[in-house]
Amino acid sequence: MENAPTPARRSRHGGGAARRAERTAVKIETAKYIERNIPNFEILTAEALEIIEANAETVLAEIGVNFVNNPGALKLWRDAGADVDGERVRIPRGLARQLCATAPSSYVQHARNPAKNVVIGGKNLVCAPVYGPPFVRDAAGGRRYAVMEDFRNFVKLGYMSKWLHHSGGTVCEPTDIPVNKRHLDMLHAHMTLSDKPFMGSVTDPSRAQDSVDMCNILFGADFVQDNTVMTSLINVNSPMTFDDVMMGAMEVYARNNQAVILSPFIVGGAMAPVSVAGTLTQVLAEVLAGIAYNQLVRPGAPVIFGAFVTSIDMNSGAPTFGTPEASQILYGAGQLARRMNLPFRSGGALCGSKLPDAQAAYESAHTLNAALLGGVNFMLHACGWLEGGLVSSFEKFVLDADQLGVLHKLAQGVGVEANDQAMDALAEVGPGGHYLGCAHTQANFQSAFWRTEMLDYKPFETWEEDGARDTQALAAQRVSQLLERYQQPALDPGIAEALDRYIADKKASMPDAFT
């Protein structure tokens, strides 16, 4: 997959303006994606796994799934040996799993800055920001509908965030741009304000095609055909329904060798049974059917086993996040994905809270920990998610992004080389001594401990003199600082111009639509 750059890629930084911009640029550090050196936490026994896998096959064979308004899909399924009855597709035992076997166990998603390419799968964890909220919130302005300016600011924050590997997709919905045109501006922001990998549009097959076309400009058309440059989010309409819009977008991406996350979107108790085992059965059945279909469209296309699962508050009907049931499902789904030898998407800094307060952090931290230990390979919503996904929060974005550093360090595991063993320090200090000044500490303290760029460790008196600020207030300050320091990464002016022209032509070709 690591092809040589195309001419378009080589010339990207070729212009004099680009070179000048690079010389004055603030150095932005991006951590390599997490390469786990720790085991996965496996909550399901071998017996439980076998039961769930057998039940998922029963669901596919006896209940089946619906492919709605999609005659092409029905034909592919019929030709593959499924029993098609109207829009219902019943898949003989074992067929879906067999079709899924052609999907790769991991793939490279290329960024326009090759240093920021990510490998999705294996022991890796790639973190991407919040996706989808129609609202934004910040400490100064409160909660309001998101606009394109917010979107751009989130992309800038993502670019500035060390522990975030991916620029994401719909970091918020820019509601001031017509629905049928906003994907163009969103892609443009990811392509020009950041140099990290990003996601394509899925709200219509034509918009998926626009995403591919714009990538052809950014990366070169030959490069795109041979390499994966987008990972896009295809939600299943759970339970067990694959609608034509999402499937249409997926077909575009698969045909162009671009990756998708095939992701059941489940609020347990509403779109799936109230039990964990039952939900896992449905998740697996949906993923098997969806990925099998993806591979029918193009065998070998990169695809991720997704599981966005949360539970419901049976009093209010509200979706709830960071719950123990959601963690159990995440751990179990990770095991099911690994047994299919597929990359796994789940997790995120998910919460139901209205504010970036203690509730938000408890809930988010539960899911972040589960995602790391549960073997997630691609974590959407890794920062910025608030209020059940209705709100992208500026303060929570930088708070969560800082917490992702905790995951990076934890994932390194425990070294036991001679220097790690520190027997010299133990001998030097001895009973009753103090380690701060010893040689081993002096040689190692700079890299020994994860360091926050966000949390407060000041003595109480200093903290009080500084205004006794809570975490939200500290985060608001960091948001301002990062946006002030932001400098756009260099982009070949010819490419920038071609992108602008593509967007202008597209926008001129159709009337505005706001629904």
Place this chain on the structure above:
Amino acid sequence: MENAPTPARRSRHGGGAARRAERTAVKIETAKYIERNIPNFEILTAEALEIIEANAETVLAEIGVNFVNNPGALKLWRDAGADVDGERVRIPRGLARQLCATAPSSYVQHARNPAKNVVIGGKNLVCAPVYGPPFVRDAAGGRRYAVMEDFRNFVKLGYMSKWLHHSGGTVCEPTDIPVNKRHLDMLHAHMTLSDKPFMGSVTDPSRAQDSVDMCNILFGADFVQDNTVMTSLINVNSPMTFDDVMMGAMEVYARNNQAVILSPFIVGGAMAPVSVAGTLTQVLAEVLAGIAYNQLVRPGAPVIFGAFVTSIDMNSGAPTFGTPEASQILYGAGQLARRMNLPFRSGGALCGSKLPDAQAAYESAHTLNAALLGGVNFMLHACGWLEGGLVSSFEKFVLDADQLGVLHKLAQGVGVEANDQAMDALAEVGPGGHYLGCAHTQANFQSAFWRTEMLDYKPFETWEEDGARDTQALAAQRVSQLLERYQQPALDPGIAEALDRYIADKKASMPDAFT
């Protein structure tokens, strides 16, 4: 260990006043301690474990540990075969581990209400509240020195907290009571305001003896000699120093068959090497020496492998909590404890934040998750800890206590009985359907999902109309409600009177001391 109750225990609820009190009591639910049905997370490889264990033996044999101002301990060590040089004790390879083998792998700690007995060890997790802070904080009064009234209120909150199994010990330092007398009032509060198990005093051997004497009144002297009714916290003066005060208290408890937690108290980088493997080596060496000594005092006395370990902010020197290094150490220490077949203490809702805000919750949730997955058997500081242990927070107490419910549910694991599999629901609902109304949901929704008593799941508009309160504000309201609803559990008036008399006599026998 499950002896028949002594006459004193049988008569506890015998009085007419007690019976009347019971009839009008608010029913307080206490969950059974957590019995894990999930695996432990094991971060250390077999090779790493062997290296650390071998290194710990080297530390004991070649560097040794100090038993300060304790000729009796030195004699016991010499008689056991150690090399004693002044106060330095060098322990031949294997000797400490061999001495530790007489300690039980689990034990029952009895509560005065036998329904609230806890089994400490095995796959269990017992949760106890914050221990030690000199300050308290609440939303209304801010941060202030703790007084006995605060202490009593924390004991009441602990009694009312469903997911808290243990009343703890020094839930805050009652600074308005003389240092040499406050242990009497603290024990009295645990014995009379709650019926959950509790901890004894460790600040002086005479106060440990007072704790035993008061338990003799509460449980009956014969019962105490045959059963464990206290689990008390013995910190090691790390690195590798065992002071006479702590060891003196431990000796009292061991001789009386009462349990202690033998716990290195380590801020990594200051009291231990900056590396995880080095810190684990020191923790193991300290625990081996301390527990071996405990077993020299009384073979078979119940004792817990403790590890209170955090790291240091190398910029400010402040201790930090909820860090990835602390989690790695917790996971590793749990493995070391299990290989010694001993109960394990670590974890807690630890944080460095000054307020019960997002920082506090991120940090606490990291450690709560690590404690559950890392096999902790006794979790001190499970709720209420704030500001690096300087502050007991009323709001954080109820917030953390609610979060302990998350751990209870997660620990149950994933059931795969026929009802859990929910195949009837999947068949009934089918593609495109909705699960809320189906038979399986109706039959199971009441117990399907963990329910918070604390967090906010309201729709945004309702939440805004209700005052747009953050988690701290909701917690403040819950603290007030719980304290208003509190009713004292019944206690035999004869026992209550004997406790009062004991305390009055003790207080009259010595002058006040405030240092």
